[in-house]
Amino acid sequence: MSQKLNAVIAVIGIDIGKNSFHLVGHDHRGAIVLRQKWSRGQVETRLANLPPCLIGMEACVGAHHLSRRLQMLGHDARLMPAKYVRPYSKGQKNDFRDAEAIAEAVQRPTMKFVATKTADQLDLQALHRVRERLVSQRTGIINQIRAFLLERGVAVRQGLRFCVPSCRASWLHLRMCCRPAWCKSSRTWLATGAGSTSGSRVCRVRSRPLRARIPAASA
Secondary structure, X not given: OHHHHHHHOOEEXXXXXXXXXXXXXXXXXXXXXXXXXXXXXXXXXXHHOOOOOEEEEXXXXXXXXXXXXXXXXXXXXXXXXXXXXXXXXOOOOOHHHHHHHHHHHOOOOOOOOEOOOOHHHHHHHHHHHHHHHHHHHHHHHHHHHHHHHHOOXXXXXXXXXXXXXXXXXXXXXXXXXXXXXXXXXXXXXXXXEOOOOOOOOOOEEEEEEOOOOOOOOOO
């Protein structure tokens, strides 16, 4: 019976989850012949025993890795954006209906697919995302430092190049630096006391006015 079932499966839609995957298989006429829930470890093992068929998945976390593995087994694995699969969902949303919508959408001749990324491409993408997060955190810390200085009457122009140079290097250490730095816009020497937001130690901001320079007498 299982050999007969494997012979008629032509299209499979997989709804990817963290630990469990929901699969819906169609035959050549479009009738549902497979409707099962598999664990993550069972997906590759069971699909390896099936003849090559068309497999559709949403382009989400873990889809590129699974797509590469299924292509190595001889299947035609294709990824689709989730927004293009949503119109094919019928009734109340659940995992099996999502898998059925994926199996229906992957057969459309006008469907736009996502290219399966290699491991190197995913590493580069991860590097860009981590850098984007660090830049966002740096911007937030700079704005917080500007707000602390404004509470003490010191106005600093917006932007990294106008920020305190010592604080420019301290945003990666998740604490305020303690070296004095020169602020062009306020003409004051600023020193930030190193501290922590936890416990009894509290971050401090001190300002010391700069001695006025006496212009040289003209000859």
